Amino acid sequence: MRSSYFVATTGAIREYRLWSHLAARDLRVRYSQTQLGPWWSAVAQGALICGIAVAVALIAQDPVRDYLPRIAVSLLVWTFVSNVLLESIELFTVERGLLLNTRIGELSLVIRVVWRQVLLSLYNLPVVVICVLVGGITPSPRLLLLPLALLVTGTGLVLPSLVIACLTLVRRDFAQMIPSIVQLLFFVSPVMWQTPSTGRLNLLSDINPIAWTLEAIRGLVLPDSAQSSAQLRWLGLIGALMLCTVLISPITRSVRLRV
Amino acid sequence: MSVLHLNCVTVFRPVPGSKGSGNSDSKTSVIDSVTLTIDQGERVGILGRNGAGKTTLLRVLAGIFTPSIGSAAVDVDTATLLDTGFGIEPWLSGRENAISRLILTGVPRAQHVEILQDLEAFLELGPYFNQPTRTYSTGMLARLVFGLATVREHSVLIVDEGFGTVDDQFQRSAWRRLNTIIGARTTVVMASHNLDQLREHCTRGIVLSRGKVAIDADINAAIESYSS
Numbered sequence: 101m102r103s104s105y106f107v108a109t110t111g112a113i114r115e116y117r118l119w120s121h122l123a124a125r126d127l128r129v130r131y132s133q134t135q136l137g138p139w140w141s142a143v144a145q146g147a148l149i150c151g152i153a154v155a156v157a158l159i160a161q162d163p164v165r166d167y168l169p170r171i172a173v174s175l176l177v178w179t180f181v182s183n184v185l186l187e188s189i190e191l192f193t194v195e196r197g198l199l200l201n202t203r204i205g206e207l208s209l210v211i212r213v214v215w216r217q218v219l220l221s222l223y224n225l226p227v228v229v230i231c232v233l234v235g236g237i238t239p240s241p242r243l244l245l246l247p248l249a250l251l252v253t254g255t256g257l258v259l260p261s262l263v264i265a266c267l268t269l270v271r272r273d274f275a276q277m278i279p280s281i282v283q284l285l286f287f288v289s290p291v292m293w294q295t296p297s298t299g300r301l302n303l304l305s306d307i308n309p310i311a312w313t314l315e316a317i318r319g320l321v322l323p324d325s326a327q328s329s330a331q332l333r334w335l336g337l338i339g340a341l342m343l344c345t346v347l348i349s350p351i352t353r354s355v356r357l358r359v
Numbered sequence: 360m361s362v363l364h365l366n367c368v369t370v371f372r373p374v375p376g377s378k379g380s381g382n383s384d385s386k387t388s389v390i391d392s393v394t395l396t397i398d399q400g401e402r403v404g405i406l407g408r409n410g411a412g413k414t415t416l417l418r419v420l421a422g423i424f425t426p427s428i429g430s431a432a433v434d435v436d437t438a439t440l441l442d443t444g445f446g447i448e449p450w451l452s453g454r455e456n457a458i459s460r461l462i463l464t465g466v467p468r469a470q471h472v473e474i475l476q477d478l479e480a481f482l483e484l485g486p487y488f489n490q491p492t493r494t495y496s497t498g499m500l501a502r503l504v505f506g507l508a509t510v511r512e513h514s515v516l517i518v519d520e521g522f523g524t525v526d527d528q529f530q531r532s533a534w535r536r537l538n539t540i541i542g543a544r545t546t547v548v549m550a551s552h553n554l555d556q557l558r559e560h561c562t563r564g565i566v567l568s569r570g571k572v573a574i575d576a577d578i579n580a581a582i583e584s585y586s587s
Binding site: 203 | 371450465491
């Protein structure tokens with residue numbers, strides 16, 4: 101954010117050793133002196149998938165295994181997205197020490213958060229694969245695309261995370277609002293429910309980028325899943341994000357002086 | 360040859376509007392139109408009252424803060440001793456923290472083993488070096504932080520407030536180590552309220568007042584003027 105986003109981006113790419121090291125170190129710190137280490141994340145993910153699949157199956161009075169694959173993939177993506185958004189709140193305040201003592205770029209700190217969640221999601225992947233197999237879906241090479249899909253999703257989350265980190269630095273009110281917004285997004289996104297082809301829920305999915313992501317990833321790795329083909333809305337989203345990023349540029353230039 | 364050059368540098372700090380006052384955010388200049396050149400091998404002491412802008416000036420010289428107005432030409436190979444508590448993870452051992460710092464400061468992996476051996480010998484932490492740093496005393500932490508900041512020779516060393524948080528014995532040992540990594544061509548810029556320390560280690564003095572350079576002279580003249 102020194103002089104332009106191009107400089108910031110190239111700087112962040114050059115600093116890949118820093119953010120990848122910091123992300124891996126974060127996981128070591130978070131799970132230090134625990135018996136399972138980052139596999140605790142997989143345990144929690146497995147429990148959540150089973151719990152929600154059982155609840156949905158009971159409500160619909162269908163076999164649990166019918167729901168396992170879809171809910172497993174959906175929760176993997178949702179956990180990834182929501183964790184990145186939530187961990188971006190007050191990111192620059194939390195990383196004050198690094199910002200005031202090193203030249204590390206602000207964008208590198210945002211990418212560190214995304215990369216940390218990519219690494220954590222890799223531990224969750226075996227649980228998802230097990231759920232897909234238990235759900236009766238024949239193993240397909242398409243499952244191998246899941247890490248790649250997460251990587252693409254993570255790239256798309258860099259700008260929203262930067263916006264959140266900047267907004268919460270300038271106004272702490274946003275730090276109170278964003279967790280509620282993320283929680284609300286969970287209910288309006290087709291994580292537990294399937295997008296109907298018509299009606300209000302369909303309209304809700306049409307304007308929700310997380311719904312598009314969920315649909316796209318489910319369509320990629322699961323057979324018989326609806327897949328969105330509306331590239332125009334993706335372009336619209338990218339445009340909106342870039343506009344947001346330009347609007348917050350005065351903030352990004354003064355992050356170090358604000359922390 | 361100059362290694363650090365500031366050209367009419369001004370740094371604005373955003374000031375949030377106070378709650379309920381109806382005032383919107385404003386900004387205030389912490390450093391105001393500072394122009395200075397520091398040559399290779401110079402030892403510069405920065406003096407000034409609290410809030411004069413010493414630490415901000417050091418951060419601009421270290422390339423951490425970008426000037427709001429003006430330009431700063433800084434050296435890539437700069438070591439900083441600014442915030443003694445920075446970057447230490449309490450759940451990681453001294454050794455793990457050291458490796459992390461080496462990666463963060465861009466030290467090639469091939470040099471890690473040698474540097475870690477040297478560091479371990481200097482720190483004299485014994486088995487504590489492999490223990491989580493949350494078990495360290497304040498003095499041990501300060502020793503680790505100082506040791507990490509001085510693992511190798513740099514072109515420029517920037518020090519804020521000396522090492523006031525640790526005991527006299529460690530200060531002596533710290534200065535011995537500092538002198539070993541300060542080569543003849545190393546540029547040192549240090550801000551301190553300890554005038555004896557500045558007189559001992561610096562040759563040039565810059566007095567800051569409300570973000571402006573009030574005096575830029577020989578260290579003795581600068582201290583005399585600052586004290587009066």
